[in-house]
Each structure stands twice: as structure tokens, then as C-alpha cells.
Amino acid sequence: MQPWLTELQHLLAHGDAVVLVTVARVEGSTPREAGAKMIVTRESARYTIGGGHLEWRAIEIAREVLRDGMRVPHLRRLERLSLGPSLGQCCGGAVVLAFERLDVRDLDWVAALAKRMHARTATQRSVSFGPAHEPVRLADADAGAQAPECLLWDGAGFDEANALLTETIVSREFPVVLFGAGHVGAALARVLATLPCLVRWVDERDAQFPPPFVTEGLSNVTIDANDAPDEAIDEAAPGTAFVVMTHNHARDLVLAERILRRDDFVFFGMIGSRTKRRQFEHRLAAHGIDPARIARMVCPIGIEGIVDKTPEVIALSAAAQLLQAVESARAAPTAVPDSSFSMLQPLTDHDTDTR
Template identity: 70%
Template sequence: MEAWLPDLQQLLAHGDAVVLVTVARAEGSAPREAGTKMIVTRESAKHTIGGGHLEWKAIETARQVLKDGMRTPRTRRLERFALGPSLGQCCGGAVVLAFERLDVGDLGWVTSLAKRLAAGQSTVRSVSFGAAPDAVLLSEPEPGVERADCLLWDGPGFEASGALLTETIAPRDFAVMLFGAGHVGAALVRVLATLPCRVRWIDGRDAQFPPPGTLHAANLTIEATDDPNSLIDDATPRTYFIVMTHDHERDFELATRILLRGDYAFLGVIGSHTKRKQFEHRLAARGIDPAQIARMKCPLGVDGIVDKSPEIIAISAAAQILQAVEANAQHGAP
């Protein structure tokens, strides 16, 4: 789920008024892409539209919108910021920011959007601007349109009554299945807790997992099982598999099972170049397609990082996973 959405939902449910700031349009070089969001309250700001003086000005504007909205319901505003010397930023482009004052009356559409994203459904959110703006509208995307998008339709100026922001908000979470609860597995789980993914952490040794309540990762499910093969068979297509158990033979059997599926998004196996050569020979003997074997990332992690401490291996592995996520997105796959 989008990181800003549960925070917004919680604030509105507590009765707070907030301003949702959206990068409605990015022109040229900009710190964040269209659709990026920040939440501003009277006391704080959550998430980021790029930092720097732009963000400071956005927070200042948002708090003025909060103040104005005490008298005018559905207060909204569009403002263009040039990212040049006037803002002390070197990006050189410009952004149009959309400011929307929200309160408990908006909790309905926010909750509906959260439920749709949790169910894996893309949603179009439409926001009108002008003297008497309509309520936020949620609708189904056009058939075949699943990827996130953000478009600002404005007339002769940002104050035009026809100005409309339409954005397709798509689920960004990707599924990770991590086998192995050793030191590297634990370090990787802590990194993945900060990313838009859903993690199933699997090991046959229940005692290897951290005690309940000591690991704060809302996107994590822990599963202790002696039959990991069945979990591989039940995994959703386009899962990102990470294999790093304490047993090389188990690693081999897991990798074999995953490669036989063929519909995975990523397979990473911890180990050395020697381990890869051994696995390649044995996988070929099992009749695994050479094209599938070539997809296996072993050693796990981005090139050029040789430190073998668990935390550094975890960061390197997470970076490689994100490279795969980006590459798959460019090819139209999750």
C-alpha cells in the first residue's frame, strides 16, 4: 500500500484536519515524480516531495490552506514552483503542487481507496479545483490501465474552474518470499520493512525467529515449517524469492522448485561463485532450462560489494531486488 495512505487514514480518523500535498505535474528536472505526496498538519509534515526549500515552501503554503479551510470547506489550491535560483535548488525544472485540505468528512473515500489497494485494485482519483470544487471522486481505471499515473488538466490558468487532477493509484507492493532466518535473513527483513513489499519469512527452526514484539515490520508474516516446497507451490506469480538457509542442500532443492515454476519475478540465492557453479551443474543434470538457470542471482547482491557482514549483505541484496523491480516495471510487469 502507498505509505502515505495509512497515515492519512489515521489522522482523519482521529479528527485532525490535514493538507494533502501532491506533485501534480513535474516539468523538466524535478526532485520527485508526479503523484508523489506529503501530509501536512499544524504541527508536523509526513513523507516528502523532495526536500529542500521547495518542501519548506510547500509546508508553509499547506498551513495557510489549513487556516483558510477553517472558513471554506474543500479548500484546494494549485501553485507552480520554479526550481531555480529563487528556491535555491539546482534541479532546473518546475513543479505544480496541488494542496487539498481534508478532514473527517473525507474519511470515506480515503478508507475506500485503502481497501481497494489492499485488495490489489488500481483506482482513479479525481480532484477538481475552482470556486466550488466537487468532492473527491474514485472510479475504475480504463480497461488494461493498471500502472500509476498522474495528470493535471488545467485551462488557461491554475485558477480556472475546469482544472482537474486525475491520478491512477496502483498497488506498488511486491511479494517477497524469504527462506532462512539466520543473521543475514534477519538483517534483510529489517531492510525490507522499509520498502513497499509483503514479506513471508520462512524457516523450519521456529527458535531462530525473533521473539514476538521485538521486530516491528507491518509488512511481515513469519512461517515456521518443515515443508517449504508447498509454500513455493502456493506462492503467487511474480513473487521475488530469496533463498538463504543454513543448509546448501536445502538451498538447492528450493532453487530447483522455484526455477521449475518459471513465473517468478526474481530468484536470489546466497553463496559464492563456487556455489553457483556447483548449482549450475546439478540443475542442468535435473533438466532445468539453461535460460532459467541464467536468471538465478548467485552470489546474491549487487556487484562491487565484497563485505560479508550481515547488514551489508542485506543492503546489497535489497538493492538488487529493487533493480529487478525497476526492470520489471519498465517491461510492464510488477
């Protein structure tokens, strides 16, 4: 689910009027991409379109739209802002921002879009900025659409009267299966809770998981206390990222073999030392796993150059490496998995007593 969409649905359901700000077009160097969004209410601004003077000016315009929209239902406005000359930002480019005043009357399409995102259905949202104030339209995106896209059609030049904003909105959450609820596993779960992913957090030890009042804020994390944790591997979708951080080396080996036999994962990282990796390489090869697949196992986990072994630092390093793998896969979705991750091993072993 898009976080801004969840927030928008909540605000409208409670009767609040808001302005949805969208970066409709970018020209040159800009702090955020087309499609980035911010929600502005009378009291606050949530999410970001880039910060700085650009965002300050956007909030100011949004509050004008919020006020003027009390007399004009579904008020919409486009504004082109040059970052260098008018706002003093060093990016030097320009953005066209789209402002849409929304209230409870817009809840139907917002709820429909939220339902489509929950079902992971790529959707095209169309918004007219002409004088007729046509309703927002939702439709299926083009077949095969996997990446978000935002286009502003405004005829010859910047013509708000004929402008049409069309954006493809896709679910960008990637699946993660995290094994291990020890210190590092818990730290990584907290980091992943802030990222656009859906996490299945697995451990055989139910008592090892944090209490409910701690995990309430981990809205994208599902806890799975399972005596057969390897079931989570079989049930995972293609393109899942697997992270193994259990307390049991024998269990780690079983999980590693099962993951590597799939070979359709986007990332497989495991906590441990270089010695552990060498031992696992020999044992996995003896079990018939192709060396090219074994090379895709990232162990020790974490990006190069970070030597601190505290759980929180390991978790951040592992999350960064996982994001690198996801971004790489999205940039080349048809690429055949190779052993490129074997060259990204960190220089520092991770002690097993931190798990």
C-alpha cells in the same frame, strides 16, 4: 498499501485536520515525480515531495491552507513553483502543487480508497479545484492500468478555476518470499520492511525468528514457520521475487529446483559462493533444468563491487539487486525472461556462516 494513505486514514480517524500535498505536474528537472505526496499537520510534515526549499515552501503554504480552511470546508489550492529562480534549487524545473485540506468528513473516501488498495484494485481519483468544492470521486482505472499516473487538466494555461486533478493510484507492492531466518535473512527482512513489498518470511525453525517485540515494526512481513517451506513457492503469485538464505545446502537445492521449474519469477537470488553455484549448476542440470533457467539464478547474491560480508551489508546489497530486477521488469513488462541476471553476479563470495 500506500504508506501515505495508511497515515492519512489514521490521522482523520483521530479527528485531525491535515493538508494532502500532491505534485500535480512537473516541468523539466524536478526532485520528485508527479503524484508524489506529503501530509502536513499543524505540528509535522510526513513523507516528502523532494526536500529543500521546495518542501519548506510547500509546508508553509499547507499551513496557510490548514488555517484558512477552518472557515472554508474542503479548501483546495494550486500553486506553481519554479525551483531555480524562486527557490534557489539546482533542478531548474517547475512543479505545480495541489493542496487539499481534509478532515473527518473526508474519511469515507479515504477508507474506500484504502479498501481498494488492499484489494489491489487500480483506482482513479479525481479532485476538482473549481469554486464548487465538489467531493473527491473514486472510480475504476482504465483496464490494464499497472502504473501510477497523475494529470492536471487546467484548460488553456494555468487556470485554477477550471482545474481537475486525476490520478491513477495502483498498488505497487511486489511480493517477496524470503527463506531463512538466520543473521543475513533477519537483516534482509528489516531492510525489506522499509520497501514497497509484501514479504513472506519462511523458515523451518520457529525459534530462529526474532521475538514478537522485534517483528512488530515489520508491518509488511508475514512470518511463516513451516516444516514444508517449499509450499511457499507453489503458493506464490507470478512475478514474485525469491531469496534463499537458509542454513542447509540440501534444502537450498530443493528450493532452487522448485523455483526454477516455475520460471515466472521476477528475481531469484541465493546466498553462497561461486563454488556453491557451480555445484548447483551441475546438479540442477542433472535434474533436467534448462541451462537458460539456471542462468537466471543469482548466486552469489548482491550487487558487484561490495566486498563486506557482514549481514547488514549483504542484506542492503541483495535488496538493491532485487530492486534493480523489479524496476527492469516494470520497464519491460512484456519481455521474455532471459539470462541477463547471470551477468550481474558480484565479485565476492558470501560465507555461509553469516546466515
